[in-house]
Amino acid sequence: MLNQIFLTLKNRKLVLPSIAALPLLMAYAGHTTIVIPKPLVPYLGLEILDLGWIYKLYMWLLAIFCTNSINIHAGINGLEVGQTIVIACAILVHNVMQIGVSSNPEYKQAHAFSIYLVQPLLATSMALFSYNWYPSSVFVGDTYTYFAGMTMAVAGILGHFSETLLIFFIPQVLNFLLSLPQLSGYIPCPRHRLPRFDPQTGLLTGTNDGTLVNLFLRQFGRKSENSLCILLLVFQFFTSYQRVFEFVYCTGHLLLLLFLAEVVPGWLVQMRWRLKRKQSLVWSHSRGITSPDRLFVLYFLPSLGIRET
Template identity: 55%
Template sequence: MYSSIWTVLAILALSASLIFNPADQPLLSSVGFSLIAYLVTYNLIPALGPAFIKVGFSGRDLSKKDRPEIPETMGAVCAIVYLFCMFLFIPFVFYQYLAKTIGGGVVVGYDSLSEGLVKGRILSAFPHEKLAEYLSAILCLQSMFILGVADDLFDIRWRNKFFLPAIAAIPLLIVYYVDFGITAVMVPVVLRPYFGDIVDLGALYYMYMAAVAIFCPNSINIYAGVNGLEVGQSVMIGVCILLNDFIYLVQPNHPAEESHLFSVYLLLPFLAVSIALLRHNWCPAKCFVGDTYCYFAGMVFAVVGILGHFSKTLLLFFVPQIFNFLYSVPQLFKIVDCPRHRLPKFNPETGLLEPSRTYFDKKKPGKLGQIMIYVLEKLHLLKVWRDEKGVVISISNMTLINLVLVYVGPLREDHLAAVLLGIQFASGLAAIALRHSVAAMIFGRDNI
């Protein structure tokens, strides 16, 4: 065991008391399952590490002097524990409805097939639409888990895997269409004289939600390369979404209470397994998370946003990821040469990370690329190196990670991760403040 036996027993005892709480509160049961998920994940990761290396799931940590080989794809462990946790949670989240259903007694009816009297339970009280949402969420997350493992196994090319999350989200969108189906959005006050109070986007809204399902997993996947960053940013986003959920839950009898409770039920065990993984992935990392975790984490957020009916608010918590994606566009779309790896450069003499560079000694950027480099340099968003004639010979790679190093200078890897996670959390808190202040001014009211 990688935790003391007394610690394990204490956590298990606390978890059991929360899961089987006398008030039959699903929220307390969710906390109990989350504690168990944390304990299992934290102990499984080091236990399974050698087995993962044995079958080829391993990688070299390029930001260390000795470049140690450590297990990779450990996000698969998190995903499996999370999914089992959500399976076991089903009876507890719907217990109050099952109790009402059973308490309603039995009804005697005539079965035409058996041509006899049969007994059955009255099921009218059971929220089948909520169960459909829950199961569609699990199905969607299972699909992303399979995609992530396949990518770690076969290193699938970007153009082949970019749109796959939208396919995985189809069950989610179908359930949204059947049980909710709202595709209208509020119009800002200044535009209402021209468009009215709301505009129904119809099929465009489903395209938007599919785009959210594509963006969330991929944005976490490309904003990576520092020990602890993939998991850390996911934890920060998850905490900020929880804070936003509780703003609604503290309002007595709020109409959005069920939606945000659903969000909390999905996020608590996710945060538990992610924090356990972060403890092993923090610098110096003892394991890598792999693409599996990035896809799985991103899809958790997409599911929460879509089924929690706050997919537009969700994007406010992804501002660093949105900036990183837009900033990376010139290299991602080959307008400017893009090396295979854009990780920060490790300086073995100082032990610090420095901005990595793209060199133009072989392939010069085209006219559009030159314009983009010029504009970004003028905006102080790029470091450019020139020869004695003033010709650009290299630039810092276009990622938020490298940009932070351009501004603050070389940093230790753990210090860089802390800065990036600080930016993520501060951005999330600002998003909550803007959502519940500026939004009220733009749309005339805050819907809490």
């Protein structure tokens, strides 16, 4: 009975996640500040801005978006579960890196709690992915997509990286922007905005519906269902992990600088000692001293490009 009542609600996909996100906002006890980009600091006169209730409004909208974004970016076998696995892995890696570089116990605890939330989702999704991949024997519906989206939203909000979480959802944001004219009713929206299947070739053809799936088919041509899913998941991987790549890039440069600061001075001192050693050996040879150092002068120094004087 309740299910039939919910189905009659026209905007149930917005109303129900909105109600479900309220306890999340009440449980949030983190910061409501943002760091101002350095080019804007001279104009605003401050480096950190406290948004207050506006920040909580952003988190409320983020929870609604994440809940529906997985459900909207769908339509082919393996896509819903595959994108969940990619985003969950990105969240997991981000939390591990932040725990490693942070010295704040409260900050570490928040990221650890996010790991506790995303690990069961990742494990169950990986098991489900083997059955949901093309040709699928198990189909996921709204139950899984809403659950996956809300779980990742909670992991990002309570883990205190709700801004970074939106970077992991870049394909979903693009899909939402493409779908907005149809979802808002400006353009007629069919119930299922799926690509067209050609039974003779077994390939999918993109339609004019505003989805990322159809956009990829229009841009890259007709493809089979599994190859299209792989292409979309690769795009999801590179967009979701750009934050991780930036961190690894910066960390690599930092380690290189530390290596140069620690190793190069000692190496220069060692080379200076070797040069002094070579000079003393050459002076000993000029005095007519015969010893094992004489062999060093005769055989080793020429290999370094140093000739006897």
